Amino acid sequence: MATKASRAAARLMISPAVLLLLGWMIVPLSMTLYFSFLRYNLLMPGMEEFTGWTNYRFFLTDPAFTAALWNTLLLVGGVLLITTVGGTLLALLMDQPFWGQGIVRILVIAPFFVMPTVSALVWKNMFMNPVNGLFAHVAKFFGLQPYDFLAQAPLGSIIFIVSWQWLPFATLILLTALQSLDQEQLEAAEMDGAGALSRFFYIMLPHLARAITVVILIQTIFLLSVFAEILVTTNGGPGVASTNLTYLIYMQSLLQFDVGGGSAGGVVAIILANIVAIFLMRMIGKNLEA
Amino acid sequence: MARNVTNRRKAVVTVLAWLVGLAIFFPILWIFILSFKSEGDAIKTPFEVLGSAWTFESYATVQERSNYFRHFWNSVVISVGSTLIGLLIAIPAAWAMAFVPGKRTKDVLMWMLSTKMLPPVGVLVPIYLLFRNLGLLDTRLGLVIVLTLINLPIIVWMLYTYFKEIPGEILEAARMDGASLKNELIHVLTPMAVPGIASTLLLNIILAWNEAFWTLNLTAAKAAPLTAFIASYSSPEGLFYAKLSAASTMAIAPILIMGWFSQKQLVRGLTFGAVK
Amino acid sequence: MGRITLDKVTKSFGEVNVIPPLDLTINDGEFVVFVGPSGCGKSTLLRLIAGLEDVTSGQIRIDGEDATDMPPAKRGLAMVFQSYALYPHMSVRKNIAFPMKMAGMPQDEQNRRIEAAAKSLNLTDYLDRRPGQLSGGQRQRVAIGRAIVREPSAFLFDEPLSNLDAALRVNMRLEISELHNALKTTMIYVTHDQVEAMTMADKIVVLRAGNIEQVGSPLELYKTPRNEFVAGFIGSPKMNLIRGETAAQKGAATIGIRPEHLAASTEGGLWQGTVGVAEHLGSDTFLHVHDHGLGDEPLTVRVDGEMAVRHGDRIFLTPDESKLHRFDKQGLRI
Ligand SMILES: Nc1ncnc2c1ncn2[C@@H]1O[C@H](COP(=O)(O)OP(=O)(O)O)[C@@H](O)[C@H]1O
Numbered sequence A: 001m002a003t004k005a006s007r008a009a010a011r012l013m014i015s016p017a018v019l020l021l022l023g024w025m026i027v028p029l030s031m032t033l034y035f036s037f038l039r040y041n042l043l044m045p046g047m048e049e050f051t052g053w054t055n056y057r058f059f060l061t062d063p064a065f066t067a068a069l070w071n072t073l074l075l076v077g078g079v080l081l082i083t084t085v086g087g088t089l090l091a092l093l094m095d096q097p098f099w100g101q102g103i104v105r106i107l108v109i110a111p112f113f114v115m116p117t118v119s120a121l122v123w124k125n126m127f128m129n130p131v132n133g134l135f136a137h138v139a140k141f142f143g144l145q146p147y148d149f150l151a152q153a154p155l156g157s158i159i160f161i162v163s164w165q166w167l168p169f170a171t172l173i174l175l176t177a178l179q180s181l182d183q184e185q186l187e188a189a190e191m192d193g194a195g196a197l198s199r200f201f202y203i204m205l206p207h208l209a210r211a212i213t214v215v216i217l218i219q220t221i222f223l224l225s226v227f228a229e230i231l232v233t234t235n236g237g238p239g240v241a242s243t244n245l246t247y248l249i250y251m252q253s254l255l256q257f258d259v260g261g262g263s264a265g266g267v268v269a270i271i272l273a274n275i276v277a278i279f280l281m282r283m284i285g286k287n288l289e290a
Numbered sequence B: 001m002a003r004n005v006t007n008r009r010k011a012v013v014t015v016l017a018w019l020v021g022l023a024i025f026f027p028i029l030w031i032f033i034l035s036f037k038s039e040g041d042a043i044k045t046p047f048e049v050l051g052s053a054w055t056f057e058s059y060a061t062v063q064e065r066s067n068y069f070r071h072f073w074n075s076v077v078i079s080v081g082s083t084l085i086g087l088l089i090a091i092p093a094a095w096a097m098a099f100v101p102g103k104r105t106k107d108v109l110m111w112m113l114s115t116k117m118l119p120p121v122g123v124l125v126p127i128y129l130l131f132r133n134l135g136l137l138d139t140r141l142g143l144v145i146v147l148t149l150i151n152l153p154i155i156v157w158m159l160y161t162y163f164k165e166i167p168g169e170i171l172e173a174a175r176m177d178g179a180s181l182k183n184e185l186i187h188v189l190t191p192m193a194v195p196g197i198a199s200t201l202l203l204n205i206i207l208a209w210n211e212a213f214w215t216l217n218l219t220a221a222k223a224a225p226l227t228a229f230i231a232s233y234s235s236p237e238g239l240f241y242a243k244l245s246a247a248s249t250m251a252i253a254p255i256l257i258m259g260w261f262s263q264k265q266l267v268r269g270l271t272f273g274a275v276k
Numbered sequence C: 001m002g003r004i005t006l007d008k009v010t011k012s013f014g015e016v017n018v019i020p021p022l023d024l025t026i027n028d029g030e031f032v033v034f035v036g037p038s039g040c041g042k043s044t045l046l047r048l049i050a051g052l053e054d055v056t057s058g059q060i061r062i063d064g065e066d067a068t069d070m071p072p073a074k075r076g077l078a079m080v081f082q083s084y085a086l087y088p089h090m091s092v093r094k095n096i097a098f099p100m101k102m103a104g105m106p107q108d109e110q111n112r113r114i115e116a117a118a119k120s121l122n123l124t125d126y127l128d129r130r131p132g133q134l135s136g137g138q139r140q141r142v143a144i145g146r147a148i149v150r151e152p153s154a155f156l157f158d159e160p161l162s163n164l165d166a167a168l169r170v171n172m173r174l175e176i177s178e179l180h181n182a183l184k185t186t187m188i189y190v191t192h193d194q195v196e197a198m199t200m201a202d203k204i205v206v207l208r209a210g211n212i213e214q215v216g217s218p219l220e221l222y223k224t225p226r227n228e229f230v231a232g233f234i235g236s237p238k239m240n241l242i243r244g245e246t247a248a249q250k251g252a253a254t255i256g257i258r259p260e261h262l263a264a265s266t267e268g269g270l271w272q273g274t275v276g277v278a279e280h281l282g283s284d285t286f287l288h289v290h291d292h293g294l295g296d297e298p299l300t301v302r303v304d305g306e307m308a309v310r311h312g313d314r315i316f317l318t319p320d321e322s323k324l325h326r327f328d329k330q331g332l333r334i
């Protein structure tokens, strides 16, 4: 369905989107790349000079980088573990017939729509606060010592908060995938004598594999960039105990005004994200052909 | 007998599912409750909280002290504005890719998606400096631009998957009937794609409303949307539970309602059509 | 006016050549049917004429004017699609009005034409419904209504009846034929169903793999198929093709005889065999005759519906020599 005229029109119609995205990608990216080789601090304007790989050397050998890298991995890995396992279980539960399915579904997906700053602050102040938080009240009720979550286990607490936000996403997608499973296939397996566990492992799980992969990949993209939750709860602390790569680069660039160092960090972050992105794009690309 | 077993099973599942559902929803319910309490009551033990008097005073205070509605309005302008502009750019692009696919269409789509995977922090510094030099820091215009660009790939993708479901023959019929390209888009494609466009709009407003990297880094007092405004409760105002709750309730309520309406499209939009 | 000329038209999709150089003239007022098996390029050819695809080379002229690079809207043709392609968000009235609205026709003229079209197509009561609320046959009529109000110089139909059930199909076939009689406008009609081709066409164009195998009136094609392909494609049930010794005796590589040109008898005849399946249609019966020693394929023969034959009966067949078709090694008519 195409003539020369319609193809020409198509090129014209697509070009605003392409040009804008091209600009959005190339301009800042090349600036980041360029800055990353400069000694450039906003507090010392006019002192910019080319420094080669210095920024990278400093950034990569900074103990804070190693810590941030670990924290990023723990954060991403922890949230992924909780949300995919929890999401699968929840999806299995909600796929059963029960009274009020629609309402429970609405309750379960709600946290996904809560803006990150709200969810982080609510958990921090109203639940995890060691004096007036709900958890403290509960602990006191049972005669226990209240626990200062964000001070004692800052990263764990953030993992918990972020998991609460993303669990609905995983559940919703896995539930959608589960509902597209052919019921007759399950019935056939039941006729063939497969128990509930075998049905789960041999039929449901393989069917869910695709959706689980999608969940993992997409969440990874977003989780690598967790920022607001850290900013409003721990500010990356104590020390760098809850600083991830995104937050580290933010501190370096906008708090210490070290444009060169921040940019070098940015390049590192882009490279890491791209590794994940390649896998994700392959999956989606394959789907595009089908 | 069999019926009895399934009913008993259904009852067990019902109790379990409701318990889990309520547990997950509880924090939202709790801020909703606290938002109607006085500041003194809000920090008491849960039982005392529930027993205390109900009041609207926190809502009034939040508005008086911090001009809440300005930030609310910023959120509206930024999310709706960036979404509408995004749609305007994306509809023609998605039309082209869905109905006049070429050899490179797939590559273009994938490339657009790849821009979405750029970690924002990787371009934070240049954007910040560009915005500073162009006077776009702390302006709604600046945020509209950034949010349009970061969500454009999702809009194009969602529209593309919806347009793909419209038979090309209908657009060809319009062409035979003498419709120009403009008329084909305005009188035929757009009205036919209304459900798809509406869900794209909805999902994108949600994403833009909750965006909390650029809104936090590129705004200060003036253009701050609710994400940034709420962040200012980080300390020590955050200890005023009732006010934090009132501000939060107002910030999430509209989006929560929109989100519930768009749950189906959400899956499709956020997985780029990989799960439907 | 609607005289359409294709001059050495070719079409390739990338590497794949779908239409080899093709010449064809369609005269004003003619009802031309493109017929051929699925995938032979009928739709592609129609879409080239419509302007929905570009020709790779060659020229298309409409009423003598070069239309090769004209956009579809400018060609003055109307098309009825296989899926009807109605605008689902518009009422029947708006659907029919759409081409006139695009042409900027005055409102009262639009209304006049809509009323006239609706009346002739029995759509008057449905003008305010959406396509989704109509039956298949009604949708088909709306698509036709949308085409006729433009008063095009030619109508293009792409398998318009293939989504209808059998009874409705016969009806619509008649309606389209009547429409052609009333309007006397050129119509180009694409189908893979040779019955539609035979019953509707003034002129049939038989296509195979983008090539024109034969052009002619239904009877010409029936009586003098130019080659084995046309012989096998036109006529139902299919012509019997016999090769080998029997054909050689007649000085041909293949001989063909239509089921209706074989005389059957229980007493005696030129060939003999055993009756396999007998399909009783009432007026006629089609017998599939095996073990006739002329080849592996069973012979099909049409006999009178009253003739009492059963599975396993012995039967004698005699071809009508004057209706025998002879083909050479290349499959061409001798
Ligand atoms: N847009 C296209 N791209 C590539 N090949 C096509 C395209 N359209 C049609 N074809 C090919 O051209 C041949 C003829 O198709 P078509 O004209 O639709 O056949 P028909 O209508 O006779 O069934 C087919 O082999 C088909 O696969």
Ligand SMILES: [Mg+2]
Binding pocket: C042, C043, C044, C159
């Ligand atoms: Mg076809």
